[in-house]
Amino acid sequence: MGDSDQKKHESYRYEALFNQASMGIIVVNNAAEIQSANPFALGLFGYALEELLQKPIELLIPGRYHNRHVGHRDGYTHNPKTRPMGVGMDLFAIKKDGSEFPVEVSLSNYQDEGKQFIIAFISDISIRKKAEAEIEELNNKLESTVEQRTRQLTAAMQDLEQSKDELSKLLEREKELGELKSRFVTIASHEFRTPxxxxxxxxxxxxxxxxxxxxxxxxxxxxxxxxxxxxxxxxxxxxxxxxxxxxxKIQVRFTRFDIQELVWGIVREMEVTLRAGQQLMYHHQGEPVVELDASLLKHIILNLVSNASKFSPENGPIVIETSVEQQEVRLSVKDHGIGISSEDQKHLMERFFRAANAGNIQGTGLGLHIISKYTELMNGSIQCVSELDQGTTFIITFEQNPVKE
Known part of the structure; x- marks a missing residue:
């Protein structure tokens, strides 16, 4: 086969590839004018070959992209290089009927008889884009579902944790009540024996x-x-x-009452229970009307005076003082008894606690615990000032709104 026959054979081969290719192929010259288009490209865009020849390539691109595309293709013309399909640009093309569709374009170039030509390989990626959109929509739905399930799971975990906390609190309360019952049996068997x-x-x-x-x-x-x-x-x-x-179950009932009358009543009630020679002294400063729970306050004073009597020697004075100044009600009970060590003072308000120097003096170790709780219920605070063998003073302060006559 001679050179002429060889060239003719290769021409037939390239023409067959051009015509039978399953992607659009368009050849443009250096001026971006269409020189040729294969049947697949013509079918893709809906044109006859005569309608495209010598027309600018922008005919196949939506008008809103023309200015940008002219700049791109001029840049490519001055610096032509092969751009494979894998790194091609996703663009939009326009058919003869005006409908747009997404395409992927790969470029190549060649020279013939000193002229430069550019080949555009065009693939319709509508199906791929649709699939990608469906996948993205599915992913979004999946993410939304996962997010919703995560929120539901988080809420369920929070409910479970809350239930766990509530159960722990219930178990702790049951444990405390069990301890209370056990202590009651122990103390009852001991404290009840003497009386x-x-x-x-x-x-x-x-x-x-x-x-x-x-x-x-x-x-x-x-x-x-x-x-x-x-x-x-x-x-x-x-x-x-x-x-x-x-x-x-303790309900606080705030009422207005005369604190002096209340304390004097307690003094008369307690005088017959004091140890030999002990004397109760009471002083008040300020307006007498307060707004507290009279029943809880009476219990607090009775308990403090009872403790002062038990832990003080015979003939020892016990001093009760109350004062009302602006929004503060102050109560103190002072004795000259055995006192309380600084270490024991840290635990005074704990249930069943008894100071080391309490000895054989009867008591359940609950009195001060109850006093502290009643004080808290009336928005008050309690303070203990004491030294061993120097007596003890309990000071309770209540914050209240001004009482109007």
Missing amino acids: LSTILSSTYLIERYTRTEEQPRREKHLQRIVSSVQLLTDILNDFLSVGKIEEG
């Missing part, structure tokens, strides 16, 4: 004092019985109060 023995022995002795002149002895033992019963009642009341506090 019950006193009641039993006094009752037995009263039966033996039958003569009239023995009336003072009978009265003495009757008083011992009354005191012992009162002690048992106080112990039971302490446990009942702690139980109500733990269960949140």
Whole structure:
């Protein structure tokens, strides 16, 4: 086969490839005028070949991109290089009927008889773009679903954590109530023994004092019985109060009342229960009308005075002071008893705590705990000032709104 036949054969081969290619192929000259287009490209754009020849390539590009495209293709003309399809630009093309569709374009160039030509390989990527859009929509829906499920799971986890916390609190409360019951049995077996023995022995002795002149002895033992019963009642009341506090059943009822009248009533009530020679002294400063829970305040004062009496020597004075200044109500109970160490003062308000120097003095270790809780319920604070063998002063301060007459 001669050179002429070889060239003719290669021409046929390239022409077959050009005509049978399954992508659009358009050849333009250096002026970006269309020189040729294969059948696939003509079918893609809906033109006959005669309608495209010598027309600018911008005919196949939407008008809004013309200015930008002219700049791109002039730049390419001055610096032509092969741009593979894989790194081709995603563009929009326009058909003869005006409809637009997305395309991917790859460029190449060649020279023939000293003239430069550019070949554009064009692929319709409508199906791919549609698939990508569907995948993106699916991903968005999936992300939305995952986000929603995550929120639901987070909410469920939070509910579970809250339920866990509530269960832990319930278990802790059950544990505390169990401890309270256990302590009650222990303390009851110890603290009840002495007053019950006193009641039993006094009752037995009263039966033996039958003569009239023995009336003072009978009265003495009757008083011992009354005191012992009162002690048992106080112990039971302490446990009942702690139980109500733990269960949140204490309701605070603020009322307006004369604090001087309340304290003087307590002084008269407590004087008969003091140890031999002990004396209660009371002082007040400021307006007498306050707004607190009178019942809780009375319990606080009774408990503090009872403690002061128990831990003070005979003939020791116990001083109660109250004052009302602007928005503050102040109560203090001072004794000259055995005092409390600085270490024990850190634990005074804990349930069942008893100071190391309490010795055999009866008590449940609940009184100050109850006082502290009642004080909190009335928006107050409690302070202890004490030294060993130097006496003790409890100071309670309540913040309240000004009371108008």
